Amino acid sequence: MSRVAYYRVSTDAQSIEAQRQALGGSFDREFTDEGISGATLAADRPGFAKLLDYIRDGDTLFVYALDRLGRDALDVQATVRKLLDRGVTLDVRGLGPIGRGVGELIVAVLAQMADMERQRIKERCDSGRAAAKASLAATGMTHRGKAGLGRPFAADAKTVAEWRKANGASIAQTMAHFGISKATVSRYCSA
Known part of the structure; x- marks a missing residue:
């Protein structure tokens, strides 16, 4: 019966350390996916795929938040069901152990909220990009005062x-x- 932790961050600029500290505890194994979007299906992430190969009946999987498993509602629900079918206990910080029935209902609602947030993030990014392009075309500067889109050059x-x-x-x-x-x-x- 292993205690297993899974951490995921979307960009290389982020760190899993905040998740690790929040979960505390000593774990038998830790699996990570760094720089991988929650939109990527769980089984397609290298760290999570290794976790699925490792985890067994009677193990407990600890995650910082449900959206660390992903931001696609159907994939998160399928992943949770797969874990529960294997006899794995999923322990989500702030929620505790997730079980059949009411636990799956809570997962469905929270997974849908994570999916909605992913859509809102995409809409905000698209809107900001469109405003920057329009301002750049009209004034030669983006709406935030930059001379161009993207990261500035480190040198000429x-x-x-x-x-x-x-x-x-x-x-x-x-x-x-x-x-x-x-x-x-x-x-x-x-x-």
Whole structure:
């Protein structure tokens, strides 16, 4: 009877540490998916797939929140049912152990709310992107005062390439001079 934890964050900029601290406790195994959207089906996430291979009848799976299992309502419900069918107890922080009947009803409602939130996030992103494009076309600046869409360049590519060539500098020297990553130097100098 193992105590198993599962953590998921949607972007590489986020960390699972807050989830780990909130769940506390010592676990026999921990599985993670970092930088993977909740829109990705649970079984298609590498960490969760490994969890499914590991977990057995009598084990307890701990998750920080139901939306960590996913943001697709039908997938979350199917995942919970699959776990319960295997004899696994699902323990969601703040809800406690989820069982058949009322527990599945609660899961259905919360999974639907997570799905709705995913749709609202997408709508907000699409709306912001459209406003930025419209403002950029009209004024040359986005609605937030940026000169373009996307992440700003770390440095001017032409300047980096010319400096490296003029100084016969290595990638490491160019990285240090401009304070940019190896990948950025390589990308700028190969263009």
